[in-house]
Amino acid sequence: MVDWDKLRIFHAVADAGSLTHAGETLNLSQSAVSRQIRALEEAFDTTLFHRHARGLILTEQGELLFDATRAMAQRLDAATARIRDSEDEVFGELRVTTTTGFGTLWLAPRLTKLFDRYPDLRIDLMLEERVYDLPMREADVAIRMKEPSQADLIRKRLMGVRIRLFAAPGYVERAGMPATLAEMANHRLVCQNPATPQAAASAALVQSLLANHIRSTLTVNTYFGVLQAVLGDAGIGVLPDYITRDVPNLVRVLPEVESGEVPVFLAYPEELRHSKRVSAFRDFVIEEIMEDRRSRRG
Numbered sequence: 001m002v003d004w005d006k007l008r009i010f011h012a013v014a015d016a017g018s019l020t021h022a023g024e025t026l027n028l029s030q031s032a033v034s035r036q037i038r039a040l041e042e043a044f045d046t047t048l049f050h051r052h053a054r055g056l057i058l059t060e061q062g063e064l065l066f067d068a069t070r071a072m073a074q075r076l077d078a079a080t081a082r083i084r085d086s087e088d089e090v091f092g093e094l095r096v097t098t099t100t101g102f103g104t105l106w107l108a109p110r111l112t113k114l115f116d117r118y119p120d121l122r123i124d125l126m127l128e129e130r131v132y133d134l135p136m137r138e139a140d141v142a143i144r145m146k147e148p149s150q151a152d153l154i155r156k157r158l159m160g161v162r163i164r165l166f167a168a169p170g171y172v173e174r175a176g177m178p179a180t181l182a183e184m185a186n187h188r189l190v191c192q193n194p195a196t197p198q199a200a201a202s203a204a205l206v207q208s209l210l211a212n213h214i215r216s217t218l219t220v221n222t223y224f225g226v227l228q229a230v231l232g233d234a235g236i237g238v239l240p241d242y243i244t245r246d247v248p249n250l251v252r253v254l255p256e257v258e259s260g261e262v263p264v265f266l267a268y269p270e271e272l273r274h275s276k277r278v279s280a281f282r283d284f285v286i287e288e289i290m291e292d293r294r295s296r297r298g
Helices: 004-016 019-026 030-044 060-084 100-117 169-175 182-186 200-210 223-231 276-297
Strands: 049-052 055-058 092-098 121-127 141-144 153-161 163-167 189-192 217-220 236-240 251-258 262-269
Touching: 004 019, 004 030, 004 055, 004 060, 019 030, 055 060, 092 100, 092 276, 100 121, 100 141, 100 223, 100 236, 100 276, 121 276, 141 276, 153 276, 163 169, 163 200, 169 251, 189 200, 189 223, 200 236, 200 251, 217 223, 223 236, 262 276
Parallel strands: 092 121, 092 141, 189 217, 189 236
Antiparallel strands: 049 055, 141 262, 153 262, 163 236, 163 251
């Protein structure tokens, strides 16, 4: 049977790519780490690392073992999270992933209220377009612009988003307001590049707008960048409607033009069903969405 401690040391070395850095993480000397790796290679009767002046590179056998130890570490993280969940308190780390646009424009500005409620909560907010593997515990909670397809997930539909056209008052005063789609040719369009990973509905809207012989465009790879350019009077922006509460001075352009509905889902692994951190975060997000709806009706 393989010594668990040797596997733990191997995982740290493979993750760091260096005996020295792994030793610093584990509070062990480089020679102690090296001895444990040699002993593990002897136990498996194989070479786990190629030694180079620039550091250590996993062999094919080392990659196989690293895949196994990474899965073990993720499962241990999940078990630890469940064990540490208190019946009465919310504390510890919660890893949340969502898109860059939703994370920067909607979620991040609201998190102060969540921390006021749970001051011992730690949130690692990961803003990327790629879909994290929740069952493999790459993240604890995901908010995505389409229903997650992975198995063993609890999913809840939060709301529907529409992508619309907005401009800053200063731009409208200077450049005027288009009355038809054809008149968009006289304005600069600020939008995400259609090739940027995004919901199909928003990409389709951008493509249809660009078909109107628009001479000048500014493309940005995030909605945050689009918003900043619009606020700087750069042109008419293609933006999600959830920004309207937080940026109330934007002017809606061509109100009849909008994308199809983009569903927003919150999802987390089945094994975190009873996690107090996850429940607290989920309930907070739902409360904020309900508050947004009330403010729009008002």
